[in-house]
Amino acid sequence: xxxxxxxxxxxxxxxxxxxxxxxxxxxxxxxxxxxxxxxxxxxxxxxxxxxxxxxxxxxxxxxxxxxxxxxxxxxxxxxxxxxxxxxxxxxxxxxxxxxxxxxxxxxxxxxxxxxxxxxxxxxxxxxxxxxxxxxxxxxxxxxxxxxxxxxxxxxxxxxxxxxxxxxxxxxxxxxxxxxxxxxxxxxxxxxxxxxxxxxxxxxxxxxxxxxxxxxxxxxxxxxxxxxxxxxxxxxxxxxxxxx
Amino acid sequence: xxxxxxxxxxxxxxxxxxxxxxxxxxxxxxxxxxxxxxxxxxxxxxxxxxxxxxxxxxxxxxxxxxxxxxxxxxxxxxxxxxxxxxxxxxxxxxxxxxxxxxxxxxxxxxxxxxxxxxxxxxxxxxxxxxxxxxxxxxxxxxxxxxxxxxxxxxxxxxxxxxxxxxxxxxxxxxxxxxxxxxxxxxxxxxxxxxxxxxxxxxxxxxxxxxxxxxxxxxxxxxxxxxxxxxxxxxxxxxxxxxxxxxxxxxxxxxxxxxxxxxxxxxxxxxxxxxxxxxxxxxxxxxxxxxxxxxxxxxxxxxxxxxxxxxxxxxxxxxxxxxxxxxxxx
Numbered sequence: 149x150x151x152x153x154x155x156x157x158x159x160x161x162x163x164x165x166x167x168x169x170x171x172x173x174x175x176x177x178x179x180x181x182x183x184x185x186x187x188x189x190x191x192x193x194x195x196x197x198x199x200x201x202x203x204x205x206x207x208x209x210x211x212x213x214x215x216x217x218x219x220x221x222x223x224x225x226x227x228x229x230x231x232x233x234x235x236x237x238x239x240x241x242x243x244x245x246x247x248x249x250x251x252x253x254x255x256x257x258x259x260x261x262x263x264x265x266x267x268x269x270x271x272x273x274x275x276x277x278x279x280x281x282x283x284x285x286x287x288x289x290x291x292x293x294x295x296x297x298x299x300x301x302x303x304x305x306x307x308x309x310x311x312x313x314x315x316x317x318x319x320x321x322x323x324x325x326x327x328x329x330x331x332x333x334x335x336x337x338x339x340x341x342x343x344x345x346x347x348x349x350x351x352x353x354x355x356x357x358x359x360x361x362x363x364x365x366x367x368x369x370x371x372x373x374x375x376x377x378x379x380x381x382x383x384x385x386x387x388x389x390x391x
Numbered sequence: 392x393x394x395x396x397x398x399x400x401x402x403x404x405x406x407x408x409x410x411x412x413x414x415x416x417x418x419x420x421x422x423x424x425x426x427x428x429x430x431x432x433x434x435x436x437x438x439x440x441x442x443x444x445x446x447x448x449x450x451x452x453x454x455x456x457x458x459x460x461x462x463x464x465x466x467x468x469x470x471x472x473x474x475x476x477x478x479x480x481x482x483x484x485x486x487x488x489x490x491x492x493x494x495x496x497x498x499x500x501x502x503x504x505x506x507x508x509x510x511x512x513x514x515x516x517x518x519x520x521x522x523x524x525x526x527x528x529x530x531x532x533x534x535x536x537x538x539x540x541x542x543x544x545x546x547x548x549x550x551x552x553x554x555x556x557x558x559x560x561x562x563x564x565x566x567x568x569x570x571x572x573x574x575x576x577x578x579x580x581x582x583x584x585x586x587x588x589x590x591x592x593x594x595x596x597x598x599x600x601x602x603x604x605x606x607x608x609x610x611x612x613x614x615x616x617x618x619x620x621x622x623x624x625x626x627x628x629x630x631x632x633x634x635x636x637x638x639x640x641x642x643x644x645x646x647x648x649x650x651x652x653x654x655x656x657x658x659x660x661x662x663x664x665x666x667x668x669x670x671x672x673x674x675x676x677x678x679x680x681x682x683x684x685x686x687x688x689x690x691x692x693x694x695x696x697x698x699x700x701x702x703x704x705x706x707x708x709x710x711x712x713x714x715x716x717x718x719x720x
Contacts, residue, residue: 310461
């Protein structure tokens with residue numbers, strides 16, 4: 149009997165190891181945006197389209213991944229899939245002129261928001277589509293997207309933030325835009341995060357469960373599913389409706 | 392009935408502890424769980440081999456696209472996407488009564504063929520500026536498709552067995568009619584030598600499980616002056632030119648071409664392409680032929696399971712002696 153008691157105490161000790169209290173976060177609370185006028189939000193996808201998305205697109209696994217190349221180099225990334233609504237728009241965000249496409253994201257629910265297609269920072273134009281092969285010039289870029297049908301309704305687009313392990317992307321610290329660099333891409337990413345604090349919601353797959361503030365756009369580089377890089381059956385989602 | 396509550400209460404903690412131990416045992420050992428549920432003694436389980444049950448599987452991954460991580464003007468990595476990567480796996484079922492192989496695919500894509508599931512792979516892992524990732528190769532990364540132990544592992548008792556690698560009979564030599572080192576005539580200059588090219592080897596097929604072919608891991612070549620040529624130099628030639636002898640030693644392995652030589656680029660390249668794939672090729676191996684005669688081309692190819700094949704190619708290289716250049720005896 150004594151042995152049984154000792155064994156049970158050992159089991160309790162083992163259980164205690166896994167139940168150790170997690171450290172209390174010590175980071176200062178993040179300031180929430182405090183606009184001077186009443187905060188406005190983007191509309192949610194309409195109910196029938198939301199149902200369609202939840203039915204047709206399966207709930208994603210977590211967006212964080214590690215990729216290890218054969219030479220041992222490790223990359224960390226957050227990557228998601230969105231579906232183009234086919235609707236494009238241009239709006240201003242701080243000092244940037246954004247070309248955006250409105251996209252649907254099947255996450256824990258279903259969200260509808262703008263994805264940055266290209267940015268004019270007053271001096272240069274930065275295309276966000278990784279497959280664009282031409283000069284960084286807005287008109288040529290837009291024609292390229294139009295000719296290839298990259299933004300057409302239903303096409304799968306894949307925004308991601310990627311860096312070598314130890315860089316500005318990590319599971320723990322998420323996206324450290326301050327360490328990203330001085331490119332327009334990095335500066336716009338930082339502006340969006342400082343203004344709207346949406347990174348955590350996107351990465352946590354609950355953008356859209358909470359309302360999405362007007363003015364925000366997902367400013368990550370993205371690739372698109374095309375005949376050149378994808379199994380033809382997985383390039384598009386057949387979305388009902390459209391404008 | 393008279394229940395002895397006092398006895399039960401006095402032993403209560405013992406009963407609780409025993410129950411707890413059994414619960415821990417069942418949770419920690421799926422095999423025990425299997426045995427308790429009496430679900431691991433059918434033909435389907437026996438098909439899986441020892442220590443495995445035929446149960447539900449988590450499904451299978453499938454690479455359906457290869458995405459570039461950075462704009463095409465910059466270097467980047469290719470990210471595999473599809474079920475199992477950022478979406479749930481493709482669900483499958485094993486409903487055969489006598490085995491535990493996957494026989495029904497419930498989702499898309501269907502990559503089941505001959506008892507194997509092809510996960511697929513991107514053609515490249517990293518890309519230079521200007522390079523695209525390409526579309527996934529849907530025949531790569533084949534795994535045995537079973538529900539054994541609920542895993543996607545190698546149940547079913549089929550161990551791949553590969554045939555030996557094969558080497559093609561053909562090759563090319565440049566120049567087509569090489570002459571003895573230092574005897575070349577313009578426009579080649581004083582010394583040209585020769586390169587052996589287009590030697591091809593192929594991984595052996597899996598004859599047991601039909602999983603495809605083994606990968607070639609190395610491909611090498613050496614030259615051997617034929618005995619008939621050695622005899623000719625030592626007997627016939629030495630009678631016509633006093634002191635003629637075999638100058639080189641054999642076997643003769645590839646050499647580095649001298650600086651500014653026509654074939655110097657061969658020194659900068661590994662010569663092999665397709666290593667670690669099922670088909671490999673060897674080019675641009677440079678030799679200085681010091682002796683005239685027939686040189687046998689001997690090729691060795693090794694593959695991923697450790698098997699090697701050495702083959703003397705049927706056609707030897709003929710290295711010519713230009714006798715007009717020799718000083719009179």
